[in-house]
Amino acid sequence: MESLEGKRGYPRIKPPFPAVVGLYGCPTIINNVETLSAVPSIIREGGEAYANRGTPRNGGTRMLCIAGHVNKPGIYEVPLGMNMKKFIYEVAGGIPRGKKLKAVIPGGSSCPLMTADEIDIPMDYDSVAKAGSMLGSGGMVIMDEDTCMVDMARRIMHFYAHESCGWCIPCREGTTWLRKTLERFHAGLGRPEDIDMIAELAKNMLGRTFCPLGDAAAMPTISIMQKWRGEFEEHLKGRCAYKSAEALVGSR
Amino acid sequence: MAEQKLIKLKINEREVQVPQGTLVIEATRRIGTEVPSFCYYPGLSLQAACRMCLVEVEKMPKLQTACTLVASEGMIVRTDTEQVRQARKYMLEFLLTNHPLDCPVCDKGGECELQDMVFRYGADTSRFVEEKIHRPEEKWSELVYYDAPRCILCFRCVRVCDEGMDVKALGVGMRGANSVIIPNRQDHLECEECGMCIDICPVGALTSGTYRYKTRPWEMNYVSTVCTHCSNGCKTTLSVRNHEILRSNNRDLSGINKDFLCVKGRFGFDFTKHAERIKQPMVRKGDKLYPVSWEEAAQTAAAKLKAVYDASGSDAFGFIGSNRTSNEENYLLQRLARATFGTNNVDHHRTADYTGLVTALGHGASDSLLTMEQLYQAKAVLLVGNDPTNQNPLVGWQIRSAIRHFGTKLFVINANEIKLKRKTTQFARVAPDQEAAALRWLAHEEGQLPTELVEQLVQLKAGLEAESDVAVVFGAEISGAAIAQLVAFGSKLPGKTRYMALGDYANSRGAADMGVLPDRLPGYSYVDNAGAREAFERLWGGVIPSKPGQTAPQMIDAAQAGALKALYVVGANPLMHFGTLGLGRGKLELLIVHEMFLTETAKVADIVFPAASAYEKDGTVTNTSGEIQMLHKGAEVMGPRTDFDLLRILSHQLEKLGLGKSFHYKTPAAVFEEIRKAVSGYNVQPAGLLTGGAEPTRVEFARNGHAPYEVPVGLIRSAKDTLFTSGTLGRFCTMMESLPEAKTEP
Numbered sequence: 001m002e003s004l005e006g007k008r009g010y011p012r013i014k015p016p017f018p019a020v021v022g023l024y025g026c027p028t029i030i031n032n033v034e035t036l037s038a039v040p041s042i043i044r045e046g047g048e049a050y051a052n053r054g055t056p057r058n059g060g061t062r063m064l065c066i067a068g069h070v071n072k073p074g075i076y077e078v079p080l081g082m083n084m085k086k087f088i089y090e091v092a093g094g095i096p097r098g099k100k101l102k103a104v105i106p107g108g109s110s111c112p113l114m115t116a117d118e119i120d121i122p123m124d125y126d127s128v129a130k131a132g133s134m135l136g137s138g139g140m141v142i143m144d145e146d147t148c149m150v151d152m153a154r155r156i157m158h159f160y161a162h163e164s165c166g167w168c169i170p171c172r173e174g175t176t177w178l179r180k181t182l183e184r185f186h187a188g189l190g191r192p193e194d195i196d197m198i199a200e201l202a203k204n205m206l207g208r209t210f211c212p213l214g215d216a217a218a219m220p221t222i223s224i225m226q227k228w229r230g231e232f233e234e235h236l237k238g239r240c241a242y243k244s245a246e247a248l249v250g251s252r
Numbered sequence: 253m254a255e256q257k258l259i260k261l262k263i264n265e266r267e268v269q270v271p272q273g274t275l276v277i278e279a280t281r282r283i284g285t286e287v288p289s290f291c292y293y294p295g296l297s298l299q300a301a302c303r304m305c306l307v308e309v310e311k312m313p314k315l316q317t318a319c320t321l322v323a324s325e326g327m328i329v330r331t332d333t334e335q336v337r338q339a340r341k342y343m344l345e346f347l348l349t350n351h352p353l354d355c356p357v358c359d360k361g362g363e364c365e366l367q368d369m370v371f372r373y374g375a376d377t378s379r380f381v382e383e384k385i386h387r388p389e390e391k392w393s394e395l396v397y398y399d400a401p402r403c404i405l406c407f408r409c410v411r412v413c414d415e416g417m418d419v420k421a422l423g424v425g426m427r428g429a430n431s432v433i434i435p436n437r438q439d440h441l442e443c444e445e446c447g448m449c450i451d452i453c454p455v456g457a458l459t460s461g462t463y464r465y466k467t468r469p470w471e472m473n474y475v476s477t478v479c480t481h482c483s484n485g486c487k488t489t490l491s492v493r494n495h496e497i498l499r500s501n502n503r504d505l506s507g508i509n510k511d512f513l514c515v516k517g518r519f520g521f522d523f524t525k526h527a528e529r530i531k532q533p534m535v536r537k538g539d540k541l542y543p544v545s546w547e548e549a550a551q552t553a554a555a556k557l558k559a560v561y562d563a564s565g566s567d568a569f570g571f572i573g574s575n576r577t578s579n580e581e582n583y584l585l586q587r588l589a590r591a592t593f594g595t596n597n598v599d600h601h602r603t604a605d606y607t608g609l610v611t612a613l614g615h616g617a618s619d620s621l622l623t624m625e626q627l628y629q630a631k632a633v634l635l636v637g638n639d640p641t642n643q644n645p646l647v648g649w650q651i652r653s654a655i656r657h658f659g660t661k662l663f664v665i666n667a668n669e670i671k672l673k674r675k676t677t678q679f680a681r682v683a684p685d686q687e688a689a690a691l692r693w694l695a696h697e698e699g700q701l702p703t704e705l706v707e708q709l710v711q712l713k714a715g716l717e718a719e720s721d722v723a724v725v726f727g728a729e730i731s732g733a734a735i736a737q738l739v740a741f742g743s744k745l746p747g748k749t750r751y752m753a754l755g756d757y758a759n760s761r762g763a764a765d766m767g768v769l770p771d772r773l774p775g776y777s778y779v780d781n782a783g784a785r786e787a788f789e790r791l792w793g794g795v796i797p798s799k800p801g802q803t804a805p806q807m808i809d810a811a812q813a814g815a816l817k818a819l820y821v822v823g824a825n826p827l828m829h830f831g832t833l834g835l836g837r838g839k840l841e842l843l844i845v846h847e848m849f850l851t852e853t854a855k856v857a858d859i860v861f862p863a864a865s866a867y868e869k870d871g872t873v874t875n876t877s878g879e880i881q882m883l884h885k886g887a888e889v890m891g892p893r894t895d896f897d898l899l900r901i902l903s904h905q906l907e908k909l910g911l912g913k914s915f916h917y918k919t920p921a922a923v924f925e926e927i928r929k930a931v932s933g934y935n936v937q938p939a940g941l942l943t944g945g946a947e948p949t950r951v952e953f954a955r956n957g958h959a960p961y962e963v964p965v966g967l968i969r970s971a972k973d974t975l976f977t978s979g980t981l982g983r984f985c986t987m988m989e990s991l992p993e994a995k996t997e998p
Binding site for chain 1: 299300302303304306314315320339342343345349350380382383385405423426427429430431
């Protein structure tokens, strides 16, 4: 909205919410393309039929964009509540070259990462939340066993440091600090104390930033530190034994 | 204002009652609890960017920013829990990651908000081992430098420039941790050079061209006094080291101007140490002025004055006072003229018709004079003539603040497209010098005006009639009878209408109030008022003539014609101001000048006394809205003496020669005591003055049979100073003269 008004892209203080005071001070409704894409089928078949596609508490469908180490990456519309493992292996064709699955970002890079053991769950909001993550934007990323999780953390933080608008201190400084530390760590210059510090810095950002971008940067980092701490400790011993995450998500 | 509903909340287990709509951060300050913040700044828009003010609020899952959270009934806030302390500590840790920590060489070291906060709330160790982002320092103008690494991006500077000053010269460039403040001309600033951005900067990111790397804050003394430039009378704090002024800012944000100062108030003090300052008395011998001892100068002055007096009598004398000397000095000068020399030939360069306003208001004067605070609180403002942005910057600031904070409506009658036009509700453009005609139409719907103007005036009038309590502000364009028209119109408006006349210099109002006028005694009594005369004669001795004296232009003409033999000038440059430059001193037998510099008038004088500036003396001044404030001596320059001293010395010399009574005041404060007792409106309580505040005068004027005050054309003249000029004094402000903006029309 700020950009539409010709201003610098900064978040606005809420409340008031856009539906009350939005573009040029007028009430404004902002919808995702995904939301709008549900409209035709609801009009065509009725709300009930649409809702029945999902589970009782999570009606309808979800658009998922699956990428990374899968055989059939792409955009899929699936009923809410579909089993995640089934979706990855049956719908998206599983992991290439018979590799093992290491990690899943279930709904965009802001979500806590899930291990291969955690994905045998229905893909609806409640179940994913129960498993400690979220469906988020539906941008699913699959990582095979060769992927370096330190580099993954670095790559995610690189993205958020680049995206940070600079408005509030914790996000502006926190993402940049973490990016630099993770870069150094992955390059083999990590110190043992860095491991706890990375997790703590992410926690210091969490819940304290102006907009959710700070949380988005913190959550995946915290989950990686919890679930793949071993890989960080391995990095302390020398060179990274895994493949770069750049190959996975593309580089800038 | 409608009765505000009060609500109760609990802060750190203490119950607090605040008006509805109060922000939690303000509520905490009310009970003396500090919630730290960088980006929150009262009066500017909210940011919630620095995240320093995070507090715990019961029933809210996350920490909340106290600067955006509105207090509500029953709210329970905690500002000192482990979670809050931890958040502050790590917020500061984030903030310091790209901060250079160059405190030992930073101008702000010792008075830096970041330093203070880290000291109070920060961590004792640094965990950041990565490379810091560095950018070289940038010079944006002669006065403003930007050091990006020190910047904490609180955006106070951007907001004060945009919202407060309406200049919009600063913005933000880049993003994320690379974000920087950027000036409006890519690599430099072109603006009003007010320096508000420097003062509002909590850290050493924006530094002042005149102050940087000169000293440490703890090496200076701080003296609060009043700016000597325009008539608005901003309080300023002089930062003084070894008697030399190194900086001027309103350090404690108190006084009538709070955070505000313009370029002159902030940077226009270097005249005090200008190389051309006169430091020794000088006496003319032949066609040259020679430095002489104080003794010789004082004796020569007294002897020559006595000689003229004996040869030509009282009416051969003229006295011209100053717009910048103190009330006490002006009071003594007119006492010297009236009581010692027996003449009412005393005047000054009048820049606003204060006499006309007080006369037009009559008995209503005391509560109809608008103060600066009342201007800020006004619901509607009518501005006639003048360009406050340039000529009266604080008035401009008060009007803009009123519009911004309270939605005050601004109505303007002006011959020019002044900058404030963009803030107006209704603007009526008149032909040059036709402001008075517009007022006549408003008061009586008389006169032939262009149709378009009449339409604008109809709307303006309707707009004002819909308001109550209008603040009327007018410039030198309106004088004499036109003020009476304005008051006639204003008194018909609903509610209480208050007025402010806008003059040019720091004590323009005081000079008039103190009776440096040919027809009025101190407090505006007519000189033919026998009772008023007698009261002053009892104080001063001598006999005050009942006939009005000559105005300043008349005195200059009389000097050319030979009727005036001796002219005594204190802190003024009449040969320049009254258009007789080139004619020299005419047929004057004696010209004595108190001056800081060899001005056009001082150059042709017989005796020149080196005078101290307002920053080098104690006393009081009265600003254009009639508010008295105290001057406190900041700088000391070897040589010059205050005009108070000079007049006192002269009075003793004259008494020795049998002319008048010597002045037995030991200090300017003793003169002020007499003024308080003797001058209408000046019997103010000293309590407010002593704490650095302003006290409004309560001038009462009793009509005694005189018609509305008619002013000859050209007597009331504004010098139309800009933000970068200040009469003769401005020519000696080297820093201001060096600004490119000073050379272009605003």
